Amino acid sequence: MVAGMQRGRQFRILGALILVLSGRAGAVPAGSYAAPPAAESSAVKPGRTVRHWWERYRPARPTPESQWELIESLRGEGRLIRASRACLALLNAWPGSPQAPQAQLAYCRLLEQRGKPDKAFEEYQVLVDTFAGYFPYDEVLGRMYAIADDKATRPRRFLFFKFQAPEEAIPLFEKLIGNGAQWSRAAELQFRLGRIYEKSKQYDLAVDAYGQYIQRYPFGALAEQALFSQGLCGYRYARRHPVSDELRENAVALLQGFLDAYPYSDMAAQARACRDELQAELAASLFRQAAFYDKTARLARGEPARRRALEAARICYRRVEEEFPTSPESTRARARGDAIAAQLEPSP
Secondary structure (H helix, E strand, O other), X not given: OHHHHHHHHHHHHHXXXXXXXXXXXXXXXXXXXXXXOOOOOOOOOOOOOOOOHHHOOOOOOOOHHHHHHHHHHHHHOOOHHHHHHHHHHHHHHOOOOOHHHHHHHHHHHHHHHXXXXXXXXXXXXXXXXXXXXXXXXXXXXXXXXXXXXXXHHOOEEEOOEEEOOHHHHHHHXXXXXXXXXXXXXXXXXXXXXXXXXXXOOOHHHHHHHHHHHHHHOOOOOOHHHHXXXXXXXXXXXXXXXXXXXXXXXXXXXXXXXXXXXXXXOOOHHHHHHHHHHHHHHHHHHHHHHHHHHHHHHHHOOOHHHHHHHHHHHHHHHHHHHHHOOOOOHHHHHHHHHHHHHHHHOOOO
16 A cells, blocks of 8 residues: 555656656746636737747736736836746747737846846847737847947956957847848948958958948948958958969959049058059069960970960960059060060961
8 A cells, every 4th residue: 555655656756757847847836827828819920939848837827918917017026037937938828919029028128137138139039030010120129239239349357368259249240130131220230240350350251241231331331441441351361361363363353442432532542552562462473474384385395385385474474564564574574475476476
């Protein structure tokens, strides 16, 4: 008899543990009523949000209206954790009710009050993705911006050193831009993305970010600075890879694009100096290539191979002459190109 009672007790404990681990057991205050989920209203048809099992609380009231009243009561009393759980319970039980967007927004604000900005930003994003049109758009994006800006500018400490880590805010900025490319602060965020990449010396990503700003906001307040910064980052990226003529050419094109658009800018002199430096390197590289073909022709075996090498050298010399007429190599390239052209002319 006693053994049977003990086994029965063990089974009940085991059953309770299974319910807890499966998320079916609710965090319901003692003496409160936990009703089964009511039929969902057709007012809102959001996509359901999958939450962790420990977030699947059961509602303490039989309807979404009364559950919302409980949430407001708990918030008014300053019981932030209980109010947060009540919000989750409403969302779990009635995700399609008119009160669901209010509960999601209240949950986000409660997380901020509880000092959990990262989780709050995540839940604000759930609000944007799931309840579009059922919340104050500008207010919510403003709160998300405040969290992202604080993450980008908040000073950090390590031992005796004080520093910032703005790159940690990049995913948040990207989500905000994705939420509304025409939002009033989206252009600013896109520019700040480029600046963060630039300061962290990720120049290739900075070029792309500034390019996105120019493409989306060609007449924006920061368009001139974005176009110059894009060219400058292209220049710095080319300097980091000195063997790549392709990167030099891309940087020259970006800098020339800035000079064409803003020839009288205060930044034009620096852009021009960077462009001229890269062009001088391109001219020298192209002249070396021509000289290599020229030398190959002298060492070639057979007339056909010699003529092919000379033709390649002639083309490179002409490019130096035409593309870089002010370079130191231009005069020598013209003279040697003419000499090769005379050699290649068919004999009478």
